[in-house]
Amino acid sequence: MERRHFILSGLALGSLPAARSAVAHETSDPVDSPDLMDPHVVQMAPPYPAPGEVHVLPGPFRLYWTLPEGRALVYPVRIGRGDLYEAGEFYVGAKKEWPSWTPTPGMIEREPEKYARHADEGMPGGPGNPLGARALYLFTEERGDTFLRIHGTDDPSTIGRAVSNGCAGLINAHMIDLYDRVPMNARVVLHPKAPDGGFAWNG
Template sequence: MAGSGAAAMTLAGCATQNRAEIKPVVQSMPENPEAALLYAAKPDEQFPLPAIPYQKVPARFHRQMVVDPTGEAPGTLVVDTGGHFLYYTYPGGQAMRYGVGLGRAGFAWAGRGVIQYKRKWPRWTPPDEMIGRQPELAKYGSDMGGMPPGLDNPLGARALYIFQNGEDTLYRVHGSPEWWSIGKSVSSGCVRMINQDVVDLFDRVPNKTPILVTDLSARPAVVDEIVASPE
């Protein structure tokens, strides 16, 4: 199992465009003590995570417990591509909601799968087709051992590996240092999260968790409401 997992890790195709192309001008929001705690620095990580300037991330994309709009069974991950949200469903009609960044048109993956396994601070190796599009990534090819983990690694602090019908889809739910890309479609297909959020999700989600990637806007509208967090 470990061998097959390591092999699959080398295939992850998540990356972004040039950072200068995607970093927008953002307007700071009011101070929020709860958000300040959620997105504080994490000095105890293998690679200490800096604090996120949460005031520059729209509040709707902050981690929060909401009424579950997905209709899925508790213990399911749902990526809403229309809203740029990820939900982890709980009993009682609740869900933890996170803001996410998604793939550009033509690279997005959708459907049902499972989180086959998870990794802390993973290595990243672009597949050959990605290197063909972006030759500058050749230095991280499989023959070079990939990019080591760290704050600049495209997979961030954690990665959850999506399989479908027993096969690696090459798509991941993963962290990213590019907090400004949350709520946008800029990556090569993967589901990108603020590093503090993916650390939180990693601890909630076991291996074999079902995942659905879909556009919830095609379903009857449900108004999100913030609710109390479960124990």
């Protein structure tokens, strides 16, 4: 994989309060850079987040898997639409390959014509399942399973858009790659949307 270098200013990733904006500045020659729809490595400006964490930025529709020495592997994602996007700090409480899927009560209430038929038995895992090839289940100490997921999708046209019922989604090939890297109990931060519709790092 070729390396694409970015400088991310204001990249301090501590507790959720006191958000501030960050701007990515490209420093590599674009002729030698991979397609931004492909996972690529970036170099971050200090202070660095700890390695082994997942950070989702809603504005640029990017998911960062943090690496040692201030680097990160970046994937393009989709996010939750409107107020269904929930910023916060979570941990990976479960991992599943080709997971089964059952709509949440909120999904059924919002769109019964689409989801009510799956309320009882759900949908078995496999191609065409809304959770795709792999899923990371997001938990908190207070709530347990939040019903938020980072999962695969077989619909690449949704990447880079706010279209889901709250979960972050990657194309299946990228999700399989991420799934193999992220261990149980890894820290996950869904960063808040900035007031201007952009994104905010927290520090």
